[in-house]
Amino acid sequence: MLTAADFNTLLLTFKVASIATVLMLLIGTPLAWWLARTQSGWKGIINAVVALPLVLPPTVLGFYLLVLMGPAGAVGKFTNWLGIGTLPFTFAGLVIASVMYSLPFVVQPLQTAFAAIGQHPLEAAATLRASPFDTFFSVVVPLAKPGFMTGAILGFAHTVGEFGVVLMVGGNIPDKTRVVSVQIYNHVEALEYSEAHWLAGCLLLFSFSVLLILYTALKTHPVAHPLK
Amino acid sequence: MSSIQARFQLDYGDFKLDVDLQLPGTGITVLFGHSGSGKTTLLRCIAGLQRAPQGLLEINGKLWQDSEHYVFLPTHKRSLGYVFQEANLFPHLTVKQNLQFGLKRIKPAPDSSKLAQTLELLGIDHLMERMPERLSGGERQRVAIARALALNPDILLMDEPLASLDFKRKQEILPFLSRLHQELAIPVLYVTHSQQEVAQLADYLVVLADGKEITSGLPADTLTRLDMPMAQDKQQAATVWQATVVEHESEYHLTRVEFSGGALSLPSIDADVGTPLRVQIYARDVSIALEAPTATSILNVLPATITGIVDDQSGQSIVRLLVGTQPLLANITRKSAILLGLKIGMEVYVQIKGTSILN
Numbered sequence: 001m002l003t004a005a006d007f008n009t010l011l012l013t014f015k016v017a018s019i020a021t022v023l024m025l026l027i028g029t030p031l032a033w034w035l036a037r038t039q040s041g042w043k044g045i046i047n048a049v050v051a052l053p054l055v056l057p058p059t060v061l062g063f064y065l066l067v068l069m070g071p072a073g074a075v076g077k078f079t080n081w082l083g084i085g086t087l088p089f090t091f092a093g094l095v096i097a098s099v100m101y102s103l104p105f106v107v108q109p110l111q112t113a114f115a116a117i118g119q120h121p122l123e124a125a126a127t128l129r130a131s132p133f134d135t136f137f138s139v140v141v142p143l144a145k146p147g148f149m150t151g152a153i154l155g156f157a158h159t160v161g162e163f164g165v166v167l168m169v170g171g172n173i174p175d176k177t178r179v180v181s182v183q184i185y186n187h188v189e190a191l192e193y194s195e196a197h198w199l200a201g202c203l204l205l206f207s208f209s210v211l212l213i214l215y216t217a218l219k220t221h222p223v224a225h226p227l228k
Numbered sequence: 229m230s231s232i233q234a235r236f237q238l239d240y241g242d243f244k245l246d247v248d249l250q251l252p253g254t255g256i257t258v259l260f261g262h263s264g265s266g267k268t269t270l271l272r273c274i275a276g277l278q279r280a281p282q283g284l285l286e287i288n289g290k291l292w293q294d295s296e297h298y299v300f301l302p303t304h305k306r307s308l309g310y311v312f313q314e315a316n317l318f319p320h321l322t323v324k325q326n327l328q329f330g331l332k333r334i335k336p337a338p339d340s341s342k343l344a345q346t347l348e349l350l351g352i353d354h355l356m357e358r359m360p361e362r363l364s365g366g367e368r369q370r371v372a373i374a375r376a377l378a379l380n381p382d383i384l385l386m387d388e389p390l391a392s393l394d395f396k397r398k399q400e401i402l403p404f405l406s407r408l409h410q411e412l413a414i415p416v417l418y419v420t421h422s423q424q425e426v427a428q429l430a431d432y433l434v435v436l437a438d439g440k441e442i443t444s445g446l447p448a449d450t451l452t453r454l455d456m457p458m459a460q461d462k463q464q465a466a467t468v469w470q471a472t473v474v475e476h477e478s479e480y481h482l483t484r485v486e487f488s489g490g491a492l493s494l495p496s497i498d499a500d501v502g503t504p505l506r507v508q509i510y511a512r513d514v515s516i517a518l519e520a521p522t523a524t525s526i527l528n529v530l531p532a533t534i535t536g537i538v539d540d541q542s543g544q545s546i547v548r549l550l551v552g553t554q555p556l557l558a559n560i561t562r563k564s565a566i567l568l569g570l571k572i573g574m575e576v577y578v579q580i581k582g583t584s585i586l587n
Contacts, residue, residue: 121316123303127275127303129333
């Protein structure tokens with residue numbers, strides 16, 4: 001059975017993933033909109049940077065974040081100056097690291113969905129008195145809905161499944177940074193296979209359900225909205 | 229006198245637009261040209277969808293762009309209706325919601341009885357709850373026209389609204405456009421590369437090529453200019469006359485119409501005496517005789533004066549004539565032109581074999 005400690009790690013995991021997903025949608029939406037529409041020379045570089053966590057070993061990303069946010073790093077010095085201390089081994093630090101790590105899973109579906117909408121609906125909206133801001137919410141968001149759903153689900157699920165980055169930046173502090181994947185590792189280290197089974201089973205079931213939703217309920221691909 | 233002034237200069241390297249137009253402030257002005265002539269770019273500049281670095285645009289007294297004084301009204305602040313080549317309906321909204329999209333964004337809301345009238349005129353009032361994907365191409369385009377007109381704009385811009393439709397759908401929409409034309413008080417700028425649409429709709433015609441205006445004027449004059457490509461197209465060359473129904477000869481199934489240069493007999497049409505008509509006469513349906521033919525089966529024989537002749541390279545001649553004050557084109561063989569000794573200024577008779585009524 002799940003112990004109280006196990007249950008707390010599950011709760012913490014979903015809290016981290018929820019907050020990170022909201023942040024990723026807030027950051028990822030303007031970023032994806034810009035990437036989908038810009039002709040700037042920066043597009044390639046920004047695209048590569050956003051996609052970096054897809055190929056980088058999580059420990060490498062975690063290591064750099066640890067150094068950067070630590071007392072000697074630029075971000076660490078800044079947060080110290082602000083009087084909020086350093087971020088590694090805190091809940092906030094864990095959320096920030098998760099956002100960096102999972103952002104491409106939110107940005108890429110959004111970028112594809114935005115690009116598929118094209119110029120025409122935006123121009124039609126402009127000729128019908130809608131300002132660009134108005135157009136974004138009344139036309140772009142509804143048309144890109146599958147992209148938003150896919151991005152949010154993938155971003156959330158990917159954050160739940162992270163391990164390397166958490167270990168480097170978050171550490172292993174109960175109720176603060178100890179998430180499910182770390183707890184499973186702890187159980188296995190202590191040869192508590194039965195407990196590890198329960199938690200691992202939970203994650204397996206969760207991941208499978210998420211993918212099942214993606215491939216069945218949301219089978220309308222983000223690109224499936226050609227303009228009539 | 230209300231009017232439209234449109235002056236734009238833009239340079240894309242391989243394409244330049246450089247026009248300075250004075251257009252009538254009412255009726256349908258057709259911007260005609262082949263693809264690449266800049267007609268769509270011009271329309272997009274007028275809508276503000278594209279920003280010409282150098283431009284001055286005034287629509288019936290309202291200034292929309294003046295690059296010298298850094299005036300550029302963004303599209304959503306211009307009182308215009310725009311009909312795109314593809315209907316461009318919002319796929320996530322019903323027909324009704326598409327129609328209301330713009331209405332919700334203007335104050336004060338225009339008179340709704342007018343919208344009801346437009347819907348009835350366009351024959352789409354039964355489609356209100358449908359999604360755009362469940363409409364035919366012709367229905368979609370009619371909804372798009374209604375959506376643009378619903379805002380009661382100062383000007384209606386139409387970019388080849390029929391180009392993406394097949395012949396049957398075109399025939400379904402053209403009558404609506406002709407009727408709109410009679411009921412709309414606002415100016416319409418209509419982009420097309422179809423001479424048929426020019427003949428049917430144009431009150432004023434601007435011909436564009438390579439981003440420049442090459443001629444403009446009343447369609448009857450512009451269509452019959454021998455130095456223009458429209459007159460040299462053997463199949464399409466035609467003129468359009470404004471005429472009025474004066475009499476029905478029911479025993480012969482004929483209708484007589486009068487125009488400023490005389491009268492014509494047409495196959496019987498269902499229209500009251502006094503109804504204005506557009507009559508199209510193709511150059512290939514007109515032949516020339518030196519004397520009034522006394523024994524001919526052709527009913528429409530009219531005196532005319534030759535004002536111009538051009539020869540093409542394949543044995544054909546296009547002759548421009550005036551019937552009263554109305555210009556007319558005749559397409560005859562080069563040999564006939566020589567045998568008859570046709571010259572500019574000669575008084576001749578034209579025989580019109582066929583006509584078509586355009587509205």
